[in-house]
Amino acid sequence: MISIQGVSTVFPPAEAPFTAVDNVSLEIPRGSIQGIIGFSGAGKSTLLRNINLLERPTNGRVVVDGTDLTSLNDEELRRARHQIGMIFQHFNLLNNRNAVENVELSLKFAGVAKKERRRRAHEALAIVDLADKAKAYPGQLSGGQKQRVAIARALATEPKVLLCDEPTSAVDPRTTASVLQYLSDINAQLGITTVIVTHEMNVVKAIADNVAVMEESRVVEQFDISALRNPSFTPATAIGRYLISDDITLDRKRQVRGTESASFGAPLKEASLV
């Protein structure tokens, strides 16, 4: 599980510091999908980046799978980060490398032996149904396919946590449903604890188990998404109430291609998860 304990992030300059995350505490259960929603500037991305310490919190602790990341030295943190994959709104692929080479890069940074990298990169691409696009360059792929390469790159190191920063904001609605379906499949089959930052209400409603609403740097409301099915439940915040709107329907139990492979870990019930 991920335990965010009293985390604050204050950006310089010192004369007029800006508190982007203000004393946030959040418990994210192992194997769950946590949505974080809020308006632009609420602090969602900063909080997400606090989880893998891409943005080191000014105060507070981030504990992932029992390890307090904020207490680690640089080398220990570098190793711990291999357990935490991340995908971004604009995919962040290298345009001069093809799909399989992009995926291989994360394995290289994780210290995986060269002869292993190609095989594992192909396995990861197969999970997102892109085995036939291994040699394609990002410029030859659609937005949805690029995001799936990015998902494969994040998965290749077999992380326990997947952080997703606006994963569908740059793709059209049909592609959004497809990308979310892959994230849902991966969560269900591999048990990867997933955190999704989005401002798209239908996205969080489709995929999240739990939602945290951020406003002005704070988490102001949290609830289990199933509460929305209870007619008597009314979220306290305006954003929470927006969630009672359009739906994307996912099959949360679909079988992921390639997950029978031993190197991609055991199914959810048997795996040692975050």
Ligand SMILES: Nc1ncnc2c1ncn2[C@@H]1O[C@H](COP(=O)(O)OP(=O)(O)OP(=O)(O)O)[C@@H](O)[C@H]1O
């Ligand atoms: N490196 C930085 N230095 C200074 N201020 C920053 C920095 N990064 C973010 N901020 C500020 O912190 C606040 C929160 O930013 P953040 O990106 O976390 O919000 P967000 O909720 O993810 O917004 P969006 O949905 O627009 O991406 C914003 O006011 C932003 O300008």
